[in-house]
Amino acid sequence: MNFWVIQGLNGLAFGSLLFILASGFSLIFGLMRIVNLSHGAYFMLGAYVGISAMAAGASFWTAILIGGIAIGALGAVIERLILRRLTGQPLAQVLVTLGIAFIIADACVWIWTGDPRPVPMPRELAGAFRVHQLAFPIYRLFVIGIAFALAAALWFLLERTRLGAMIRAGVDDLNMARAIGIRTSVLFPVVFCLGSALAGAGGVLAGPILSVYPGLDTDMLPLALVVVILGGVGSLLGAFVGSLIIGFIYSYGQALFPDLAYMILFLPMVLVLTLRPTGLFGRQAI
Amino acid sequence: MNPASRPQAVLALLAIAALLAMPWLVTSDYYINIATQVVIAAILAMSLNLLVGFGGMISLGHASYLGVAAYLTIYLSTHAGLGSLASALIAIATTTLLAMLFGYLALRASGLGLLMITLALGQILWGIAYRWASLTGGDNGLGGPVRPRPFGIDLMNPTAFFYFTLIFLVLAAWLISRFVQSGLGQSLQGARDQPRRMRALGYNVWMVQWLSFVFAGFWGAIAGMLYAYYHQFVSPQALHLTTSAETLLMVVAGGTGTLFGPVVGAALVVILKNVVSAYITRWLMLLGVVFVAIVLFMPEGIVPGLRRLRAAMKMQPASSARSALPVTEERPT
Numbered sequence A: 001m002n003f004w005v006i007q008g009l010n011g012l013a014f015g016s017l018l019f020i021l022a023s024g025f026s027l028i029f030g031l032m033r034i035v036n037l038s039h040g041a042y043f044m045l046g047a048y049v050g051i052s053a054m055a056a057g058a059s060f061w062t063a064i065l066i067g068g069i070a071i072g073a074l075g076a077v078i079e080r081l082i083l084r085r086l087t088g089q090p091l092a093q094v095l096v097t098l099g100i101a102f103i104i105a106d107a108c109v110w111i112w113t114g115d116p117r118p119v120p121m122p123r124e125l126a127g128a129f130r131v132h133q134l135a136f137p138i139y140r141l142f143v144i145g146i147a148f149a150l151a152a153a154l155w156f157l158l159e160r161t162r163l164g165a166m167i168r169a170g171v172d173d174l175n176m177a178r179a180i181g182i183r184t185s186v187l188f189p190v191v192f193c194l195g196s197a198l199a200g201a202g203g204v205l206a207g208p209i210l211s212v213y214p215g216l217d218t219d220m221l222p223l224a225l226v227v228v229i230l231g232g233v234g235s236l237l238g239a240f241v242g243s244l245i246i247g248f249i250y251s252y253g254q255a256l257f258p259d260l261a262y263m264i265l266f267l268p269m270v271l272v273l274t275l276r277p278t279g280l281f282g283r284q285a286i
Numbered sequence B: 001m002n003p004a005s006r007p008q009a010v011l012a013l014l015a016i017a018a019l020l021a022m023p024w025l026v027t028s029d030y031y032i033n034i035a036t037q038v039v040i041a042a043i044l045a046m047s048l049n050l051l052v053g054f055g056g057m058i059s060l061g062h063a064s065y066l067g068v069a070a071y072l073t074i075y076l077s078t079h080a081g082l083g084s085l086a087s088a089l090i091a092i093a094t095t096t097l098l099a100m101l102f103g104y105l106a107l108r109a110s111g112l113g114l115l116m117i118t119l120a121l122g123q124i125l126w127g128i129a130y131r132w133a134s135l136t137g138g139d140n141g142l143g144g145p146v147r148p149r150p151f152g153i154d155l156m157n158p159t160a161f162f163y164f165t166l167i168f169l170v171l172a173a174w175l176i177s178r179f180v181q182s183g184l185g186q187s188l189q190g191a192r193d194q195p196r197r198m199r200a201l202g203y204n205v206w207m208v209q210w211l212s213f214v215f216a217g218f219w220g221a222i223a224g225m226l227y228a229y230y231h232q233f234v235s236p237q238a239l240h241l242t243t244s245a246e247t248l249l250m251v252v253a254g255g256t257g258t259l260f261g262p263v264v265g266a267a268l269v270v271i272l273k274n275v276v277s278a279y280i281t282r283w284l285m286l287l288g289v290v291f292v293a294i295v296l297f298m299p300e301g302i303v304p305g306l307r308r309l310r311a312a313m314k315m316q317p318a319s320s321a322r323s324a325l326p327v328t329e330e331r332p333t
Helices: A002-032 A039-055 A060-081 A090-112 A138-160 A162-172 A174-179 A184-210 A216-231 A236-256 A267-275 B005-025 B029-054 B063-079 B084-106 B112-131 B158-181 B183-193 B195-200 B205-231 B241-254 B261-279 B283-297 B302-313
Strands: A128-131 A134-137
Touching: A002 A039, A002 A134, A002 A138, A002 A162, A002 A184, A002 A216, A002 A236, A039 A060, A039 A090, A039 A184, A039 A216, A060 A184, A090 A216, A090 B112, A090 B241, A090 B283, A128 A138, A134 A138, A138 A162, A138 A184, A138 A236, A162 A174, A162 A184, A174 A184, A216 A236, A216 A267, A216 B112, A236 A267, A267 B084, A267 B112, B005 B029, B005 B158, B029 B063, B029 B158, B029 B183, B029 B205, B029 B241, B029 B261, B063 B084, B063 B112, B063 B205, B063 B241, B084 B112, B084 B205, B112 B241, B158 B183, B158 B205, B183 B195, B183 B205, B195 B205, B241 B261, B241 B283, B241 B302, B261 B283, B261 B302
Parallel strands: none
Antiparallel strands: A128 A134
16 A cells, blocks of 8 residues: 555656656647757756756755756757757757757766766755655655646646747647737747756756766656657647656556566557557647 | 669769778778778668658667667577577568567657657667666677678678678668669658648558558668677667667768768768767767757758759759758648
């Protein structure tokens, strides 16, 4: 009994991290049709920047902010200088973001060396939450809370604001959105910057759970892809449900079949693709 | 033979002659080994180009076939005790079956979706190789097959092995070009440019693409078998995203949709990698920089670029005005 509850909560926590990663990826892909293969690298770079900020004396909370702002700014620069020139060329965009991912990954090894870095937990959230004989780390509960708050905030942004309405219009039919006067030249950088910032801040937030190591980027990127394929392109709800499904499968799989956990992660994607190519909540095929 | 392909055939013969003469021109085993690596990489890149260049299907999981065939070749011949011919045949057949499955899954989507699915499927295999250590040796990899001795020829000799791989490259170039010119290959290119029109004309676009996917997987498996014999070792690195990306870079750098672009791209990437690793360790960063530079400054690749240059010098308009990077997006409405 304890096993199932604890692993369930672990799954929820891992799924929460995935959601923070995948929501940004899904927003960018849904609106701009860019498969941002740098997204995993942004996540890892954010975590390293957070570590350095903490080493320089910043608190954990400031570090999250710094990670988010730094990676958001980097995303804005890359959008401005490179991706904008490649509008309408999906393969070129994919190759460029893949190249940038390699550059970032290697730069991280260069600057922060190849050793895994543990990330200290904020003191306020250390320790465990106890009910009866169950003990669960407070930090993980906090991460779950953040993900739900983020989901609510993104829902509000997309469904209740003017910016959100423009983004939804762009996701549904980009040409029509342009035709009715939505300025995608303003919308694209905003969304790319927001998605990148989410990845950067998510990296710092994930640090105490995953620790930070070279290869974290290529570990996380495929998971973001799987979540998006599973949930359906451009669907926030899909990213949310997909993240939780993958989170649970990872957690139980890791505990029950440690050798095969990584493979099991991808089974739901295979299953969903076979039965429902649009994903669980997607309206258009990828 | 149409007039456009005659210079190509001449070029091909020249290239083959140059490759055949390689071991006389350079006597050092080091360079012959690099040439062998180029040949193996070229077979893999050619097979990927079938998808990317002629099919408009951008796969980011092409290392799957290389890695799986390599693992199987080594596992079957050393750990399961099969003969080298049986191991190679089973490895190639099984990998081709895998391509059938991957093709079935990846072709649920098109364009960017296909790219994401192939990437994710490739990472599954990497995960298995890395984590299922009892079977694959994990990070330590699998080693130990000695190169076979067909007809008493010792393939441990670098020159002999170079010629051995060259046979496969020539076969690959010949059969892939035959495939591209066949009715099936033509309909593949039709499906790349006008999928909806091809469907309306009564072509089974899915089947055409799937068969091409499987054919490409087969040649990827051949490359994997040769890779296993060359290195006599395989690690999860063979299955990693970086390997898939390097192969895609060979295709894009050389020129998508050309027969010899991938060979030029393979030579470029393998030589660059060997030269760079002798001086600095930042291969991954250089790979990234080359990716970005190619896309920004030479999107059409080397071979079409040279062809255009030649056409410009003759004051003729370039023969192909098609956009260099295939646009694969087909948004259902």
